[in-house]
Amino acid sequence: MHKVLIIGEHDGKALNPATAKCVTCATNIPDAEITVALLGADTSSVASQAAAITGVKSVLRVDRPENMHPLAAIFAPQAAALAADYTHVFGPSTSFGKDLMPRIAALLGVTQVSDLMAVEAPYRFRRPIYAGNAIVTVEADPTRKLIATVRVASFQAAPGGGQATVDSKTLNVSLPSHTRYVGAKSGSTDRPDLQTAARVVSGGRALGSAENFKLLFGLADKLGAAVGASRAAVDAGYAPNEMQVGQTGKIISPEMYIAIGISGAIQHLTGIKDARTIVAINKDGEAPIFEVADVGLVGDLFQIVPELERLLG
Amino acid sequence: MQKIMVCIKRVVDYNVRIRVKPDGSGVMLDGVKMSVNPFDEIALEEALRIKERGSNIEVVAVSIGVADTQQQLRTALAMGADRAILVQTDVAVEPLTAAQTFLALAKKENPDLIFLGKQAIDDDANQTGQMLAAIWDRPQATYASKIEISAGKASVTREVDAGLETIEVDLPAVVTVDLRLNEPRYVKLPDIMKAKKKPLEVTSLDALGISTGVLLKTLKTEPPPQRQKGAMVKDVAELVDVLKKKGLI
Ligand SMILES: Cc1cc2nc3c(=O)[nH]c(=O)nc-3n(C[C@H](O)[C@H](O)[C@H](O)COP(=O)(O)OP(=O)(O)OC[C@H]3O[C@@H](n4cnc5c(N)ncnc54)[C@H](O)[C@@H]3O)c2cc1C
Ligand SMILES: Nc1ncnc2c1ncn2[C@@H]1O[C@H](COP(=O)(O)O)[C@@H](O)[C@H]1O
Numbered sequence: 001m002h003k004v005l006i007i008g009e010h011d012g013k014a015l016n017p018a019t020a021k022c023v024t025c026a027t028n029i030p031d032a033e034i035t036v037a038l039l040g041a042d043t044s045s046v047a048s049q050a051a052a053i054t055g056v057k058s059v060l061r062v063d064r065p066e067n068m069h070p071l072a073a074i075f076a077p078q079a080a081a082l083a084a085d086y087t088h089v090f091g092p093s094t095s096f097g098k099d100l101m102p103r104i105a106a107l108l109g110v111t112q113v114s115d116l117m118a119v120e121a122p123y124r125f126r127r128p129i130y131a132g133n134a135i136v137t138v139e140a141d142p143t144r145k146l147i148a149t150v151r152v153a154s155f156q157a158a159p160g161g162g163q164a165t166v167d168s169k170t171l172n173v174s175l176p177s178h179t180r181y182v183g184a185k186s187g188s189t190d191r192p193d194l195q196t197a198a199r200v201v202s203g204g205r206a207l208g209s210a211e212n213f214k215l216l217f218g219l220a221d222k223l224g225a226a227v228g229a230s231r232a233a234v235d236a237g238y239a240p241n242e243m244q245v246g247q248t249g250k251i252i253s254p255e256m257y258i259a260i261g262i263s264g265a266i267q268h269l270t271g272i273k274d275a276r277t278i279v280a281i282n283k284d285g286e287a288p289i290f291e292v293a294d295v296g297l298v299g300d301l302f303q304i305v306p307e308l309e310r311l312l313g
Numbered sequence: 314m315q316k317i318m319v320c321i322k323r324v325v326d327y328n329v330r331i332r333v334k335p336d337g338s339g340v341m342l343d344g345v346k347m348s349v350n351p352f353d354e355i356a357l358e359e360a361l362r363i364k365e366r367g368s369n370i371e372v373v374a375v376s377i378g379v380a381d382t383q384q385q386l387r388t389a390l391a392m393g394a395d396r397a398i399l400v401q402t403d404v405a406v407e408p409l410t411a412a413q414t415f416l417a418l419a420k421k422e423n424p425d426l427i428f429l430g431k432q433a434i435d436d437d438a439n440q441t442g443q444m445l446a447a448i449w450d451r452p453q454a455t456y457a458s459k460i461e462i463s464a465g466k467a468s469v470t471r472e473v474d475a476g477l478e479t480i481e482v483d484l485p486a487v488v489t490v491d492l493r494l495n496e497p498r499y500v501k502l503p504d505i506m507k508a509k510k511k512p513l514e515v516t517s518l519d520a521l522g523i524s525t526g527v528l529l530k531t532l533k534t535e536p537p538p539q540r541q542k543g544a545m546v547k548d549v550a551e552l553v554d555v556l557k558k559k560g561l562i
Contacts, residue, residue, distance in 0.1 A: 106444035111528035186476030294543035
């Protein structure tokens with residue numbers, strides 16, 4: 001039997017949907033018994049959310065004041081201690097999981113499979129390399145623990161309705177003091193979360209200024225969409241970094257992605273390969289984005305976007 | 314602070330269109346342009362800026378790779394690194410092995426900071442820095458977009474999914490860098506000439522006591538499923554029509 005430990009991601013109040021996607025991935029391992037571990041200062045409310053994910057057998061709470069913020073140097077030794085009873089340890093390929101999981105793997109002296117996109121066998125997986133321009137099938141040593149980050153865009157979230165047991169665990173692990181949390185800055189909006197939104201409206205360098213970029217917000221609100229951006233738009237300061245889509249930004253899989261004034265560089269396309277439908281608006285009919293778009297419209301975005309917003313009523 | 318070590322990986326240039334070999338044994342690398350991993354260039358640039366602000370800081374560029382990796386280390390020297398070390402090997406090392414190798418170098422060099430890229434754009438592993446920090450038993454600050462050094466500490470702003478996060482770490486520490494940290498300088502011809510005289514030491518995994526086991530076997534390499542080019546519409550009204558028909562709006 002395989003025992004999979006998933007390191008849950010949360011902010012103390014809400015469980016990140018990436019966790020339920022890791023659960024779906026883990027259920028693809030034959031006869032997997034799935035546990036979600038939650039490290040935090042107080043995980044009582046996120047623990048009940050995790051316990052409701054179908055497929056989860058048990059939830060382990062590791063509450064201690066040092067776990068207030070998800071610092072990899074603090075979490076990793078605790079997760080490595082928990083890992084003793086498991087064959088697999090999974091985390092999401094979000095900035096949280098990418099930071100943490102390799103530190104756990106190295107403490108355990110094992111390798112990590114990054115961005116796992118499909119499970120072929122308990123120790124055989126598929127993952128992208130070269131910004132998704134090639135897919136490799138890799139096989140790990142079954143006599144060792146397998147650590148992986150799960151490419152969240154490749155899996156649907158497991159549904160609710162489950163009833164896992166919840167236990168608290170006290171770990172006798174000493175923690176370092178060399179790493180301290182200072183603060184965070186996030187552009188909180190009431191728009192849907194980019195990583196999980198069903199619709200995304202995304203803008204590129206063509207928007208030309210932060211002021212112009214706001215044009216997309218109106219359209220996004222009409223569609224109930226999240227807003228994304230190309231790296232060029234973020235670098236130029238038109239949009240904040242958390243909006244970046246692509247190889248070094250977010251990898252997303254919405255039902256509909258509308259790329260506006262984005263050329264379609266390989267690194268950008270990496271982030272939207274799993275979108276169900278890609279719509280492209282660009283004044284250059286030769287732009288590479290049209291090679292992957294399901295629906296394309298050639299024209300000036302400054303005319304098209306207001307008109308589109310109007311026609312959507 | 315006295316020394317910054319920067320890890321420089323030789324990778325296929327980011328402008329190259331990657332092709333998978335028809336037999337599925339890997340990607341075609343013959344005659345393909347190789348460069349410094351773009352993130353590593355940013356890591357080096359940051360080390361050089363810290364050096365230029367402070368005094369007497371030595372910047373050491375290190376790499377693990379084939380003999381030709383000397384080219385990328387010469388580029389690093391031309392940018393301004395003081396010296397370079399190549400751990401020469403013909404096998405592609407996995408992130409854990411790379412981390413063990415850098416740890417062996419760190420034990421010799423005793424750097425105050427080790428800078429790496431957040432990921433290598435060939436394997437996209439995004440692991441080496443975190444693994445190095447773990448086995449060195451030192452702090453890690455990944456995805457840095459701003460670094461401020463003060464007495465024995467670094468304050469690092471990190472690019473995370475929710476926005477920006479700042480942490481403080483004691484030195485020595487491992488920092489992995491993101492794209493917005495800085496814009497790397499261009500190398501000028503005289504610098505390339507000067508770089509030829511800078512020291513470049515070549516050593517081996519053996520000499521450092523590192524064994525290369527394969528922990529993760531690659532069974533096959535395939536091209537990704539291609540998206541089909543779709544339909545072009547002539548105006549906004551038709552666009553709205555098509556989206557309605559697809560049930561998207
Ligand atoms: C290591 C690395 C990682 C990277 N990671 C990412 C990443 O994660 N995400 C990312 O996006 N990029 C990434 N990039 C950058 C990428 O290579 C491109 O430079 C970037 O995506 C270009 O952004 P853009 O399409 O907005 O700008 P451009 O390429 O400049 O395209 C602008 C487009 O707008 C069109 N346009 C101009 N005016 C109008 C108008 N009025 N109406 C309609 N269309 C108009 C133009 O025809 C053009 O196609 C990365 C690069 C590197 C080297
Ligand atoms: N063989 C190598 N030589 C030099 N640096 C490396 C090597 N492998 C990894 N690195 C460093 O580790 C970073 C992350 O690599 P990776 O974990 O493979 O994505 C890179 O950006 C480099 O700074």
